[in-house]
Amino acid sequence: MIRVSYKQQLNNFLLDVDFNLPDKGISVLFGPSGSGKTSVLNLIAGLSESDSLQRASLKINNNVIDDQANKIQLKPWLRNVAYVFQDHRLFSHLSVQENILFGYKRRDSELSPDDLIASFSISKLLEQYPAQLSGGQKQRVALVRALLSNPKLLILDEPLAALDYQSKQQLMPYIEEIHKALNIPIIYVSHDIKEVLRLADYIVVMDKGKIIDEGDIASLCIAQPLLTQQEGASFVLEGVVTKIIAEEKLVQINCGENILITAENMCLEQCVRVLIHARDVSLCLTPPKDSSILNCIAVCIDDVQSDKNGKLRVLAKLGEQTIVALISHRSAKLLNVEKGREMFAQFKATAMIK
């Protein structure tokens, strides 16, 4: 477990946070710009000025990093907290190879540079200098450099923010690769809901220097307004792969009901999380017989909420889990959508699987 507790007076607000993070997987620190996310990362990495610190405590799996009460404050170079910055911060006078070996040479690492060079596809870049690389390449090099420094914790500060859409899409799988390469916890800071939903296992929501919510992604993306009121609001269904239909590139997943999702490289009995956009879900009273949409499951309406964008968010129960549909006021009136009503929820098989 990672235990984080800091209080510091910053220029424009008081940062006061106290939270725990799981010791594996990707924990996302989510919140609007200027909510203090990067300040928290800098405190964790030991890069903050400590003079205005009122409370400091950081523990990574029983290793005490900061403990103000006992006057413990490890220097940043002794923390084994690797940091990938928004602006890559590669050393411009060193080649890619020298960059990625910078931390490796200074700390004993069991990782093999060759393996990481291969899995992050940078073998062709080794002789080049940072100025010759594209934005996405720079971030890949920065990731490998951080991983090779033998971190106990990896923190990523909006590593995709400076990239264009295409580079983002290309880099995302590499970030997902990380915890396969290295079994360390990752703290990922973002204000982009799409990144959060795709990458997060656990979410801590920040606003104005405070933690306003935390929890696993499945529960937060239904209940936390900062996540649900956004363009691209989604929900998560958890289930088990029960059938693989390879020739159609489909898998059947049981999440209370059987649903079909487009996916490859899955195996039977695998536990998965399916991420579905609320706007991709429609509701109907009877199951249509001639629709191209593959999934149609019986649900019970649990709640109807107004969305700030003028739509209605309909929460429906599927066994223990919750489905969210974003529909118009008119549709709600026509179908008489109200709490307790039995309906059918329809959605395409194009959801994303984690």
Next chain:
Amino acid sequence: MIELAPIFVTLKLATITTLILLIVGTPIAWWLSNTHSRFKVIIESVVALPLVLPPTVLGFYLLLALSPDGFIGSIWGHISSTPLSFSFSGLVIGSVIYSMPFVVQPLQASFEMVGKPVQQAAYTLGATPFDTFKNIVLPLSRRGFLVAITLGFAHTVGEFGVVLMIGGNIPEVTQVLSIVIYDHVEVLEYTQAHYYSIGLLVFSFLVLFLTYSFNRKLMVRV
């Protein structure tokens, strides 16, 4: 005809001054580029004083300080039996102070250019501050060092007022080129003045030319 002694004295003075300035000026520039101390502005102003003060003012106070009863001279008296005023050592002290801003300012600017963020990245990768300074800051500041060395050296070669005030004009000890030229002009020996002057002109041009070409090369590589 042309005496070589003043040339040697000048080059020796400029070389020693530049070396001392690198040793003294680098920590000052580093401190100035990193500190939030309220003394920063004061130190910055003191370092920059020789840029605006008439060399005679600086020379006058140095003359007082270097004399056996002066601030520097009395300390020197404990270490050495030869007095500082009108000696080569005194000249070096004067030159170090006089050329200080030409070394400290380019270094400070290039340290500030390197910036905190890159150093923080090095820290998180396990590099101590000294390690970071040696392997990240110094190589990234090499253009600043090149400019600092060139300006410090060239400015010391071209020094006149301060030397005249504190060095006297002792052949083979404190007599530098700029003073020799002045002496020749005073007694209307224009031919000799020409030889030295044209030599100094060509030398200065070459130094600057080489520096700027090298600077371009460094720039292209990074």
